[in-house]
Amino acid sequence: MSLDLKSSWEFSPAPESTSHVKIKKKYDLFIGGKWVKPKSGTYFKTINPATEEVLAEVAEAGEEDVDLAIKAARKAYTQVWSKLSGKERGKYIFRIARLIQERAREFAVIETLDGGKPIREARDIDIPLAAAHFFYYAGWADKLEYAFPNKKPKSLGVAVQITPWNFPMLMVAWKIAPALAAGNTVVLKPAETTPLTALKLAELIQDAGLPDGVVNIVTGYGKTGAMMVEHPDADKVAFTGSTGVGKIIMKAIAGTHKKSTMELGGKAANIIFEDAPIDQAVEGVVNGIFFNQGHVCCAGSRLFIQESVYEKVMRKLKDRMENLVVGDPLDKNTDVGAINSQKQLKVIEGYIKAGLDEGCEMYQPEHATLPKKGYWCKPTLFTNVAQSSKIAKEEIFGPVLAIQTFRTVDEVIAKANNTPYGLSAGVWSDKGSKVFNLTSKMKAGVVWANTYNKFDPTSPFGGYKESGHGREGGVQGLEPYLKFE
């Protein structure tokens, strides 16, 4: 450690206001353009993971509710949406994009309240990117034949979509926008710990005047998701979540006509060469693993440092970690917010214990203090990690970095690709030929060179191998929602 961290590094609190945010006490299901009480009769609570306070009660959709939602989507598809021209469909989607932009601050605050992510990220990344995603795909609706020459693209019908809790609103946008642009109708289930922005989107969809039933939002746990996936009248299943659950879904739809997109887990390698711009690389490593508390499928969770710069990188990385502000997600100074749920916190703590048990060496910033209530995990790194260590093999989905070293280019390529996952990778070097060698050798769907964790609606995202199949974003993101003659 080289910096004097005993002197005061405190920022004055800068909390974002919640006064303009409207959250209802209780949310029903959004089916056929209306809010309907669940036939199941049950509701569950969604809480703020930073305070453990209940934010709202949310309906739990049962078999009958899911069936109603899919019927509503089917009816909207056959009677309205499939008859609309691409141009008119696009105009509706443009409206949604604009309405999100108009209410961006409200969505950002709710995202932070419900999910625990720093307001800076919700405000600057999640919500603007969600709006941008709708805006991008809106323009595709009347141009599909240019995307697939000689193929005569046609919509599939009813898409069921299941989204995760790490980027709740952004993932909803990734799902709904291309589905609608391609001419499908949608039944979407947001994750049970973060349903609020999807439900707010339902309100906004009403405001947009979208025809009833084109988008239906049902809430619930994995059980509800299973009912959606298994429903015989679904034509398409889009899922973002763990590889384990993805495999269960693939099994459920084997032998059916259902098309699928799977955005699953990852265990990305982030590689620093001795000729890298070290300061930027350290910033990229921090962004790679501590962005959104490490609840990121493409997180740079395995760091590979070339031996000649190991000491230097470690010193700078530890210094940087000491300066990370962990705490109140609503505070604009916060870098690392709350862990999304108690359940996930237990998972992360389990991995930290496994790292210690296997003889890996742990480091956490001494400076960071954690709030008493809520779910928190200090930014954590491990050294003395082996390829075979559990924390280097399995996806942790938390702010835990496993660090290894390497000497040669061939060695690091072999180590980086030695995983069943293949979602993303990072490479840091100021030598262009080396960068291109590495980016072409990484078996991963997204490779960031001298940057990390960047997203854009025009940029396809998705994995190789067990990280899933299909792409979201870009022209490639349309294909999973179309069939061809």
Place this chain on the structure above:
Amino acid sequence: MSRIEVLKTYKIYIGGKFPRTESGRYYQPTVNGKPLGNICQSSRKDFRNAVVAARSAQGAWSARSAYNKSQILYRIAEVLEGRKSQFIDELIQQGSTKNQAQKEVESSIDHLIYYAGWCDKYIQIFSAVNPVASSHFNFSVPEPTGVVAVLAPEETGLIGLVSQIAPIIAGGNTCVVLASESKPLSAVTFSEVLATSDVPGGVVNILTGNREELLPFFSTHMDVNAILYCGNNQQELKTIQENAITNLKRVVNKNVKDWIKEENETPYSILDFQETKTTWHPIEHIAGAGSGY
């Protein structure tokens, strides 16, 4: 005294070599009651050896220049054209009429020429430079999925096989193919064409044998990245889809009525066995704010 004809021993094709099956087993497909020969009934071990060969060949094959791959596919077509009459004879032996046999061989040659021409073009068609909002250069390119297991169509001896292998290897993949069980002769002879066409050993591996027996191994092997199933047996397809989940193989089903038709030729058959890779790199703006990283 008339001359005694030399009969051919039909072998399988693994890693550029022509072994008989390690299992020693054989079967005798018949046409009009007449056996075609003692065909290798390949085993699980043969398949695993073939996957090892395909995996070891994959990196170098995909690293060949597009121009070179294109020339090699063209060379396959040349050599096949030169041995046209042998293939026509074998197809007739397997039950085709002369007319059908000729059409099938010619279509196979033409399919090879078609995909030879795509080798250095499909990447241009399916790539994109993406106009991201931030200061980054961002591009997406297709890359080979890796090792592909192929269950070739049962109803044809040559065209089904050739028209499916061509787009797979044009895209930089390597493959292990199970030939038609009832019409295996032309597949085995096609291996000899591959072996003399500058196709590196292991890029294409061809087995003969029992589809039902080998299907579980083809679909569960952990070092196979994708599986192509040619056929319309829904139960078989479901089994393959379920088995493929072990390592999330990509499953492609081709259910074609007439394999000879020119309309089957499409660059989207190459795209079936490609993964999109997207690469980001910052663009520095000296005059503007920010370092560019």
